[in-house]
Amino acid sequence: MNADTNQPDSFGDSAGRIVYPEQNWSAAQSLWFYNVTQGSNLIPYDIFLHLEVADSEELFRSDQHMNRLRYLTQSPSIANPDGLAVGWVKDEHGGKDYVGFTCAACHTSQIHFQGTAIRIDGGAPLADMEKMLGSLSAALNASLENPAKFERLAAKVLKGKYPAEQEAFRAELTTLAAQISTYNKVNEPRHGEQLVAYGYGRLDAFGRIYNRVLAHLTPREPNFNPASAPVSYPYLWDTPQHDFVQWNGVGDNELAGPLGRNTGEALGVFAQFDLQKQRGDIGYRSSVVVRNLTRIERHLESLWSPSWEELAAQQVLPPINQSLAEQGREVFINYQCHSCHEAIDRTDPKRRIIAQFASLQTIGTDPYMAMNALNYSGKSGYFEGTKIKPLNPASPRYAANTPVLPALSSAVEGVLIEPDHDKTFIRRWAEKLYDLFASIGDNPIKHTQRHLDFEVVDKDKPATLAAYKARPLNGIWATAPYLHNGSVPSLYELFMPSCSDQEIASGKVCRPNKFTLGSRELDPIKVGFVGRDPAQYPDLFVFDTSLPSNSNKGHEYAAGVTPVFVLDEQGRPRKDSQGKPVMRRLEPISHAQRLALVEYLKTL
Incomplete structure (x- = not known):
């Protein structure tokens, strides 16, 4: 199932073997997850198979190139x-055949x-999709500009039709290169x-999903x-x-x-x-494989988080210091970590998680993701004048x-109700009705309430999405770097304060303001990569927390910076005489307490 070697790569990593922790999936179930399509169509498959990187004859899909992009390589199967x-x-x-992505590309x-x-399985990868798409654009343009590259690609894709159809192929390649280039330009991470x-x-998955919808609403004018x-x-x-799921909890898991x-x-x-919408259609035509999306969701119900203790028993990871971990558990409780991060049994098939949300002003972490998702707007295009909620007679209509x-919700709903036009009329409708009813009937989550700052709020009010979600911490040791934007490299450093460069230079113990990303090697003490x-390994990425959207501030409870809510016996916030929540700052924890807290988190 792998193509790794024991030779150090350009990040300094090497591995002589791959092990799978016990996550309640068999090898066959893992492979199914890796390979089940969801209808993603990036570029034509035959072009992808033979496309070379821009500056050599190395194939774009080669193990070496994919590893540089930090995608995980596999042997043929x-x-x-x-x-x-x-x-x-x-x-x-x-x-037509295309290459696309399964859920596993971004979640393994x-x-x-x-x-x-x-x-x-289900983990947070180091893959760099932005870098990959830039490399893809460069590869396509090089194949157009370099005659030898074009001839090699055209001959392999066209086979017996080469050279007779090479000009038609050049036109197709030109269109494809322009599409990828435009996509990259539209989605530049620009401040x-x-x-x-x-x-x-x-x-920025939300930003890119939003832009895909806007582009399809006004295909002949910029909208992003x-x-x-x-x-x-x-x-x-x-x-x-x-x-609720997603960092800001915008994904309600209720019913459909x-x-x-x-x-x-x-x-x-x-x-x-x-x-x-085409004449006679009730929704919007797409390549989305709805049946597989339902199957993937059900498949994930059986997935367990990875266990450090189980890997330690196999002598893959160092053993946990249980005495130190018990001290860390006391810190975890004393610092109210359990009030947001619910403890669950990772193996319980009936487990249910009620997410606790922290508003931006209380948690203090980088606001860009939550606020962009909440505030971004664009031209309504095809939706202008239609009802925002078609089944509601009182629904307002889309303005210009x-x-x-x-708009994303309307696009998704329209895609879901329109059957697959690749199938016969009877089959397309039978499958569509089955898929929709099955997705609702099989969903264990029937009703939800949003819990924001320890109070139940109206989940239909968009303003409640100006927040980030806490979740259980089982498997947290395997998910570095930390905070929603990945701005803190390790668990140990998460319990430090954020500081200025001057404070760090003066010797204050702080979260780092710059660190490298790309290596997969685990630091078992701090628990991070x-x-x-980077002078020795130039493929590494230097993360700079001073840049917009990269802030490492907030969630500084253990550092005595971010105040916590004072809760009553029912776990609700106490209020002062003016009805405002009572807050307090805790004492900063020590080096020894940080080590103990990290050791405890390994046990989860």
Whole structure:
């Protein structure tokens, strides 16, 4: 299932073997997750198979290139005969073959420790999609501009039709290169004149999904916002058991919520769709494979978080100091961590998670993701004049401009109700009705309430999304870097304060303001990825927390900076005489307490 070697790569990593922790999936179930298509169509498959990188004859899909982009390589198998990287898959739509992404591309990770790679299903990877798409654009343009590259590619793709059809192929390649180039330009992570690269392990998925919808609403005129709020890829264990998902909790898991959430994700990762309704259609035609999205969600219900203790028993990871961990548990309770991060049994099939949200003003972490998702707007295009909620007689209609969030919901709903036109009339409707009813009937989450700052709020009010979600911490050791935007490299440093460069230079113990990303090697003490010298390993990414959307401030409870709510016996916030919540700052924890707290988190 892998193509790793024991030779150090350009990040300094090596692994002689890959192990899988016990996550309640068999090898066959993992491979299914890696290879099940969701209707993602990035570029034609035959072009992808033979495309070279821009500056050499190395194939774009080679293990070496995919590893530089931090996608996980695989050996060929029956389900993956061309040996594509994890989460890259062949998809068929409209009689044509494409390469696209499965959920596994953004939700499968790997951690190295002393020569052993730990493959974690549902984990947060280090993949750099922004870098990949830039490399893809460069490769396509080089194939057009370099005659030798074009001839090699055309001959392999056209086979017996070469050279007779090479000019038609050149036209197709030109169109494809322009599409990828335009996509990259539209989605630049721009803050005014400043570009802030995502780096490994981050993506502004919401910004890019929004822009895909806006582009399809007005295909002949610009309609986009900067995709400028990258966040870490979320890990997937316990996702079907949550009431709300996504960093800002915009994904309501109630009833058909998971199907809508997964459909929006598929639209974002290059599913084909058309938001101009065709005559006789009730929704919008697309390549989205709704049945597989339902199957993936059900598949994830059985996934467990990885266990450090289980890997330690196999002598893959160092043993946990149980005495120190018990001291850390006391710190965890004393500092009210348990009030937001619910303890669950990771193996309980009936587990349910009620998410606790912290408003931006109380948690103090980087606001870009939550506020962009809430405030971004664009031209309504095809939706202008139609009802925002078609089944509600009192629903307002779309004006010339709209917030993107309801437009995304309308696009998703339209895609879901329109059957697959690749199938016969009877089959397309039978399957569509079955898929919709099955997705609702099989969903264990029937009702949700939003808990914000320890109070139940109206979940239909958009303003409640100006917040970030806490979740259970089982498996947290395997999800570095930390905070929603990946701005803190380790658990140990998460319990330090954020500081200015001057304070750090003076010797104050602080979260680092710069660190490197790209290495998969685990630091078992701090619990994060090992930092390496970018002068020695130039493929590393230097994360700079001074840049917009990269702030490492907030969630500084253990550092005595961020105040906590004073709660009553029922776990509700106490109020002062003016009805405002009572807050207090805790004493900063010591070095020894930080080590103990990290040791405890390894046990979860």
